Amino acid sequence: MKNGILITMILLLGVVIAACGGSKGDKQQASTSETKQAIKVTSAGEIATLDSALYSDTFSSDAIGQISEGLYRVNPDNEAELGIAKAEPTVSADKKVYTFQLRDDAKWSNGDPVTAADFVYAFQKVVNPKTASPSSNQLDVIKNANLIRNEKAEPSTLGVKAINDKTLEITLENPIPYLPKLLTGTPFLPQNEKFVTSTGSKYGTSADTVLSNGPFLLKDWSGIGTSWTYIKNKDYWDAKNVKLNKVSTQVAKDTGAGVNLYETRDVQYTALTDEFVQKYKNDKAYHSDSKSLIGYLGFNEDRVSTGNVHLRKALSMAFDKEAYTNTILGDGSKPLNGYIPADFAKDPANNKDFRAENGDLVTFDPDKAKSEWATAKKELGVDKLTLEILSSDTEVSKKTVEFLQSEIQKNLPGLTIKLKSVPLKNRLALTTAGDYDIFYGTWSPDYSDPINFLEVYQSDGGLNFSKYKSKTYDVGLNAVKSTYATEPEKRWDEMLTLEKQLIQTDAVIAPFYQGATAYLLDPNVKGVQIYPFGRNISYRLAYVDK
Known part of the structure; x- marks a missing residue:
């Protein structure tokens, strides 16, 4: 009997030991799985802010988009799909009032529920003149937004209302056909008023001063760092459907530095330019996707010279666009002779592409450039002139302005850049x-309608860095937004006219290329979304296959 008891005890002990061993193995397996679903990537630029009301650059918008979500989000087909809204809205008979029901399980990273009041607060913040949001004009579609940002009405009169915690009502100035796409944009993301108020002016200046309601949490960013980490938001x-547990991001302004990180397997994703495209274009990790992004020169019209x-x-006609895209970029980008890019919007009457229909508005033409330069010198009363081109300090930006400097000085004798x-x-x-003469920048629209480009240069536009003012242009733009809102062909024709005024007649900016995204992506990493407009990239659906 004693032997039987001993054997039984030994067997039981073996089960316990086996169970303990199995538990440890399970933990190791889980840990391995968690490690597996982690990637390292590069970004070509730093985050400037995490405040969705204050951003004005794509890198900040990218970061905000990883950690935040609005009523709609962008699906793999680049179409708007439901996000925080749990169902398509009910719409009034006049197509001006939209009523959304929000998801009951949508939370902020501090545990607070996402409510209709969060959208009301965020939208009012964007249009409030005290905020000085560069994106404020994008909300002009909402009732009273234009009046508010021009200090003719109070923010509380904005056409957005919290009926209750989970019911949001948006009233438009006029019916618009693209509202879901518009609402995927960064300016339309919610903010938690209590948290934003408690952090004050520090909101969005570091990882600790922002809340998330999207796929990831942001960690390890102090506000000036060149690296940060996205961690899966388990309360999303x-x-x-979010597979990645961790995305480690390192800024690589120099393409070569990013490529070196990829070759040494320190990152699984990095963007490519110029000679690296030629080197890797036959590699299975190489990709090139067209974008609606444009590169352009902006002119300060408040200065005598560039006015x-x-x-x-x-200046607009003095540099070879094709030579630039072939030698400096080489990533599939193409010369652009207008403001609205190709393959972006089509005529509702005949389905013709906007760029093709409006034709070439500004081309490389050194003879005409010299003639315009001669007229400018006469009107300015000078024989020689020195101007400065401002740019960011990324490798591509530096190469771009060096190219422009060489071309302009060659084709416009007497002009020093x-x-x-x-x-x-x-x-x-x-x-x-x-505080500039000329700047080189890029612009990517938030949604696929020409108005998103054109509204930038209305007189009071937050991104109108050129300080362009034209009553004719403003009247036409308002007609597009209101008078012709339900007359698609008249609306289209007016947008064609506005682009010609902006680029051909007034030369407000000098667009010169339509971008493409060339990059290396580890073949084992799947589901990364590269956007043709708006933000650059999303890791929400990305995962490591093996």
Whole structure:
């Protein structure tokens, strides 16, 4: 009997030991699985802010988009799909009032529920003149937004209302056909008023001063760092479909540095430019996707020199766009001779592409450039002139302005071009303050309608760094937004006219290329979303396959 008891005890002990061993193995397996679903990536620029009301650059928008979600989000087909809204809204008979029901399981990273009041607060913040949001004009579609941002009405009168915690009502100025796409944009993301108020002016200046309601949490960013980490947000309503547990991001302004990190397997994703495209274009890790992003020169019309339209026209025609895209970029980007990019919007009457229908508005033409330069010198009363081009300090930006400097000085004798390259945050601050002659920048729309490009240059537009003012342009733009809102062909024709005025007649900016995204992505990493407009990239659906 004693032997039987002993054997039984030994067997039981073996079960316990086996169970303990199995538990340890399970933990190790879980740990391995968690490690597996982690990637390292590069970004070509730093985060400037995490405040969705204050951003004005794509890198900040990218970061905000990883940690935040609005009523709609962008699906793999680049279409708007439901996000925090749990169902399509009910719409009034006049198509001006939209009523959304929010998800019951949508939470902020501090545990607070996402409520209709969070959207009301965020939208009012964007249009409030005290905020000075660069994106405020994007909300002009909402009732009273334009009046509010021009200090003719109070923010509380904005056409957005919290009926209750989970019911949001949005009233538009006029019916618009693209509202879901518009609402995926960064300016339309919610903010937790209590948290934002408690952090004050520090909100969005570091990882600790922002809340998340999206797929990831942001960690390890102090506000000036060149690296940060995205951690899976387990409280995200759709967390079950977020596979990655960790995305480590390192800024690589120099493409070569990013490529070196990829080759040494320190990152699984990095962007490519110029000679690296040629080197890797046959590699299975190489990809090239077209974008609606444009590269352009902006002119400060508040200055005597660049306020002269003939000088602006001369500068616009004085550099070889094809040589630039072939030698400096080489990533699939193409020369652009207008403001609205190709394959972006189509005529509702005949389905013709906007760019093809409006034709070439500004081309490389050194002879015409010299003629305009001669007229400008006469009107300005000078024989020689020195101007400065401002840019960010990324490798591509530096190469771009060096190319432009060489071309312009060659084709416009007597014009000297100086260069000033600074970190993106500083470049944005200088352009916002009007402290520049010319700047090189890029612009990517938030949704696929030409109005998103054109509204930038209305007289009171928050991103109108050129300080362009034209009553004719403003009247036409308002007609597009209101009078022709339900007359698609008249609306389209007016947008064609507005682009010609902006680029061909007034030479407000000098667009010169339509971008593409060339990059290396580890073949084992799947589901990374590369956007053709708006933000650059999303890791929400990304995962490691093996």
